[in-house]
Amino acid sequence: MSIVSERLIIWHGQHGRHHLPWQKSRDPYAIWLSEIMLQQTQVNTVIPYYARFMQEFPTIDSLAQASLDTVLSLWSGLGYYSRARNLHITAREVMHYYQGQFPCTRETIQKLPGIGRSTAAAIAVFSFGQREAILDGNVKRIFARYYGISGYPGENKTQNLLWKKAEESLPVHYHNGKIEAYTQALMDLGASVCTRHAPRCKICPLQSECVALKEDRVNQVPTAKPRRPLPQKEAIFLLLMERHNILLEQRPSPGIWGGLWCPPEIGVGIDVINHCQRNLNIEVKAPIKLPTLDHQFTHFKLRIHPQLLQVTSSDSLITLSKFIWTKPMNALAKGIPAPVRKLIKQTFLSGHSSPGI
Known part of the structure; x- marks a missing residue:
């Protein structure tokens, strides 16, 4: 052994x-x-x-x-x-x-x-x-420190060496x-114990042979991922209200939030009222702009601009299966991403009536 x-x-x-x-x-x-x-x-x-x-x-x-x-x-x-x-x-x-x-x-x-x-x-x-x-993120850190392996573990050369050590x-x-x-x-x-920050080396069972500890390199090993600024994207979320219901759209799969339910999304700069008329067959009052909401994904940041819209005409409401009208409370029981959950709670379920509704 x-x-x-x-x-x-x-x-x-x-x-x-x-x-x-x-x-x-x-x-x-x-x-x-x-x-x-x-x-x-x-x-x-x-x-x-x-x-x-x-x-x-x-x-x-x-x-x-x-x-x-x-x-x-x-x-x-x-x-x-x-x-x-x-x-x-x-x-x-x-x-x-x-x-x-x-x-x-x-x-x-x-x-x-x-x-x-x-x-x-x-x-x-x-x-x-x-x-x-096995060689998940935690295990990569253990073996990188124990064997004194420099280099970012996500690079093939470093990862291959870590796999070799894991097998040995x-x-x-x-x-x-x-x-x-x-x-x-x-x-x-x-x-x-062998945590990313403030590792508890004094109680580690591997401390006596740990190369990074011997060489005082624990805080430098493994090499951190090269930092690149995350690109930022922006989108408008349409919070459409009709008889105390909100409109949700099922996102296409695959893709970000694929299969989840979200308010309809449009690009920044698009005329909201015109979009609702032409693409959703819905007449609305002038939108009420709500505070922006920021959400970070692995590869980019998303700035959400929510706009609250009261439906004034529901003669030709959407019947496609990818759209549903639902009460805000019932929306929380569906598959919705975290920022949408937060948005619905803040806008409709915070104990205060929705602005302008």
């Missing part, structure tokens, strides 16, 4: 997490769901979403049979919505191509939508006890729960 794996397994027995909801199961469906939710999301945020998903969809068959709208509504607020869309697609693929049996090898699991090498390895470890290396560090004898304990230890160490 490697020094790394031996020390981490011992450390995990004393200090690791043992009571997370998905740790009670060997069901690959439950493990897969948790691993997808944990991508770029904190454990404490995931737990209530995981519980609601497992209650609503206790089996992969129930998830496959659900509508995407239902899946997205349960996911609403968790972000990175492509994960939810891929969950739904994968559930249907497993039912269709694998007769409902989740694949049991890392190579096969990795072929499913939305599952990369590290996630596939984690599912193979925790569901089937297989000897596979695996326990040789991995039966009787050792591979599971080791893998969970890596996750726990990265989350609680």
Whole structure:
């Protein structure tokens, strides 16, 4: 057994997490769901979403049979919505191509939508006890510091070296729960000890051989992602009110917020009243401009300019299935992105009547 794996397994027995909801199961469906939710999301945020998903969809068959709208509504607020869309697609693929049996090898699991090498390895470890290396963001940081590997982990050369070290560090004898304990230890160490900022090196089980610690480079390793200013986009959101209902439009999939429900969006500079007449067959009063709302995605920033509009003529209201009229409170139960949720709450549900309505 490697020094790394031996020390981490011992450390995990004393200090690791043992009571997370998905740790009670060997069901690959439950493990897969948790691993997808944990991508770029904190454990404490995931737990209530995981519980609601497992209650609503206790089996992969129930998830496959659900509508995407239902899946997205349960996911609403968790972000990175492509994960939810891929969950739904994968559930249907497993039912269709694998007769409902989740694949049991890392190579096969990795072929499913939305599952990369590290996630596939984690599912193979925790569901089937297989000897596979993981390398998520936390684990990259651990190995970069321990082995003193410079370079941004997102670059191929650095990432390939980290994968090599991850494989070399695996326990040789991995039966009787050792591979599971080791893998969970890596996750726990990265989350609680070898953190990005202010790492707790004095209590780390790997401190005696950690190259970055010896060379006083802990705060420089791993190399940070090269910073580039995020481009900013702007859009107008049309908050159309008709008999205390608001209009929502289902976004096309794929794309940003694909499959989610949002107020109709138009570009800045477009005449709002004319757009409503020509494109939505709706007559409206002059718009009331609301405070802007900023939202940051991974690759750009979005500045939202909400405009509140009272519908004056509903003779030819939209009947297309991608549009719905709904009460603001009911909109919160649908799959809507976080800034839209915030906008609806601030505008319609804050305890004050909507301006001009």
